[in-house]
Amino acid sequence: MKYISTNKKADPVSFAEAALKGLAPDGGLYLPQIWPRLSDSFLDQLSQKSLQDIGFKISRLFVDGIDDDVLEGITKEALNFDVPLNSLGNQVYVLELFHGPTLAFKDFGARFMSRIFSALRKESDRDLVILAATSGDTGSAVAQGFLSVEGIKVCLLYPKGKVSYIQEQQLTTAGQNVTALEVEGTFDDCQRMVKEAFSDYSLNEKLQLSSANSINIARLIPQMFYYFYAIAQLSVNSSPIFCVPSGNFGNLTAGLMAQKMGMSATGFIAATNANDVVPEFLDYGEFNPRPSKRTISNAMDVGNPSNFARIVDLLNEDYQQIKRHIWGASFSDSQTRQVIKEVYRKQDYLMDPHTAVGYRAVQQYISSEQGYFSESKSTPKIILSTAHPAKFKDVIEPIIGKKITMPDRLKACLNKQKQSHVLEDDYDELKKWLLNHYN
Ligand SMILES: *Cc1c(COP(=O)(O)O)cnc(C)c1O
Numbered sequence: 092m093k094y095i096s097t098n099k100k101a102d103p104v105s106f107a108e109a110a111l112k113g114l115a116p117d118g119g120l121y122l123p124q125i126w127p128r129l130s131d132s133f134l135d136q137l138s139q140k141s142l143q144d145i146g147f148k149i150s151r152l153f154v155d156g157i158d159d160d161v162l163e164g165i166t167k168e169a170l171n172f173d174v175p176l177n178s179l180g181n182q183v184y185v186l187e188l189f190h191g192p193t194l195a196f197k198d199f200g201a202r203f204m205s206r207i208f209s210a211l212r213k214e215s216d217r218d219l220v221i222l223a224a225t226s227g228d229t230g231s232a233v234a235q236g237f238l239s240v241e242g243i244k245v246c247l248l249y250p251k252g253k254v255s256y257i258q259e260q261q262l263t264t265a266g267q268n269v270t271a272l273e274v275e276g277t278f279d280d281c282q283r284m285v286k287e288a289f290s291d292y293s294l295n296e297k298l299q300l301s302s303a304n305s306i307n308i309a310r311l312i313p314q315m316f317y318y319f320y321a322i323a324q325l326s327v328n329s330s331p332i333f334c335v336p337s338g339n340f341g342n343l344t345a346g347l348m349a350q351k352m353g354m355s356a357t358g359f360i361a362a363t364n365a366n367d368v369v370p371e372f373l374d375y376g377e378f379n380p381r382p383s384k385r386t387i388s389n390a391m392d393v394g395n396p397s398n399f400a401r402i403v404d405l406l407n408e409d410y411q412q413i414k415r416h417i418w419g420a421s422f423s424d425s426q427t428r429q430v431i432k433e434v435y436r437k438q439d440y441l442m443d444p445h446t447a448v449g450y451r452a453v454q455q456y457i458s459s460e461q462g463y464f465s466e467s468k469s470t471p472k473i474i475l476s477t478a479h480p481a482k483f484k485d486v487i488e489p490i491i492g493k494k495i496t497m498p499d500r501l502k503a504c505l506n507k508q509k510q511s512h513v514l515e516d517d518y519d520e521l522k523k524w525l526l527n528h529y530n
Contacts, residue, residue: 092155094121094308097400106155107211110204110309111219113302114289120401121308127152129319129353137323142174143167145323146316149352150203153312157210165210166313169202174317176324176473179438183453184331184473185446186321192235192500193261194479195228195390196342199317200303200310201236207309208301209240216299220529221245222288223303224281226338227254227390228478231261233303234269244529245269245303248281248521251513253385253392257482257501264507272524276516279383279394286397287518294522297530305341306397314345319354321473331471332464334360334456336449338391340369340398342475347405347416358464360472361419362452364388364427369396370419376410387424387486388444390478418463420452427451431490441491443483446476
């Protein structure tokens with residue numbers, strides 16, 4: 092399988108090259124040149140498949156250069172946690188993606204990638220430097236996923252003062268091969284600096300850089316698994332609507348990729364906070380990236396979602412086709428708070444702020460847009476729950492007026508000493524730091 096850039100100005104590359112490079116040399120994002128499809132018999136038997144079965148089957152179609160037994164081991168080990176589908180009644184479901192070590196869905200990508208990278212790397216290779224911008228959860232997942240992996244160094248850029256206390260502790264206390272850079276700017280500044288590093292020829296001569304952001308195709312592969320697994324868990328085989336709380340739109344892109352591979356989905360709901368560039372595009376047909384705004388669902392504070400390029404490519408650069416696949420809506424912090432409170436009170440179900448944005452979007456869809464995708468009332472709506480509420484304790488506790496218990500794996504990092512380097516939001520500063528540190 093070859094991978095091609097969404098900008099179409101770079102040569103097709105192998106899986107190893109697409110994964111280890113992250114961004115294509117023409118600044119585009121990699122997608123498969125020809126879409127693989129799961130067999131009808133596999134799809135018909137989905138309800139009997141485990142997450143690991145699905146994972147291995149899909150990975151095999153995308154990953155070259157790693158033997159079957161190794162790849163099967165990787166998928167088993169990376170996906171060693173539960174992904175329950177909870178019913179909230181009225182055909183509304185929540186797919187809990189937060190049972191991994193850092194309590195957010197980013198664990199899927201990070202745990203899979205770290206193992207894939209180490210299988211692809213050769214002993215003789217230079218150290219690989221994973222450079223990742225994080226709006227909060229990627230950093231901690233990547234720090235955990237790559238911690239103490241031989242031959243790999245991790246450098247995380249996060250916006251100073253714009254991640255939660257717990258997120259910051261998670262990403263600055265890993266130590267060993269993981270370093271955190273605290274950037275005086277927004278997530279978009281971090282993302283821009285990282286992109287600049289990847290396209291800086293002289294830097295790439297000296298360091299072998301790789302990315303762990305959702306610009307990396309290797310991260311999106313494991314995110315397809317749970318879409319299929321959600322359908323496997325429905326009691327009646329049906330074609331659901333997936334609602335995806337979105338920031339950089341990697342998660343929603345993975346859903347479209349799953350659909351390309353034969354997954355039956357009626358449509359996708361793109362739920363955002365005030366950073367509503369994509370819902371606005373869906374309404375007006377214009378894509379206007381702009382600086383991100385701070386919200387309580389901070390992992391979605393993205394003003395220039397990089398996977399938009401993949402969405403457009405996957406749907407043939409056709410606005411009408413994009414609209415037929417995706418409906419979008421954005422919600423304010425006060426709407427988000429209100430829905431957390433309401434669902435907790437009425438259904439005894441506690442959602443983190445990101446999941447709540449998704450829930451609110453489904454509410455709105457049902458009340459005013461039902462039938463947009465020509466579906467029936469009985470079509471299941473599955474909200475991807477992207478993080479555990481305890482991760483956003485500071486926001487949630489005042490809303491529900493109660494203390495929430497912290498899972499043990501989260502407690503572990505809270506008393507450790509934060510270690511980070513403060514950096515200006517300036518690419519030259521980053522370059523200097525990288526060369527000093529890793530060269
Ligand atoms: C990263 C993240 C998102 C956004 O996912 P994208 O793939 O960037 O759209 C949503 N919720 C949480 C909790 C996240 O960590």
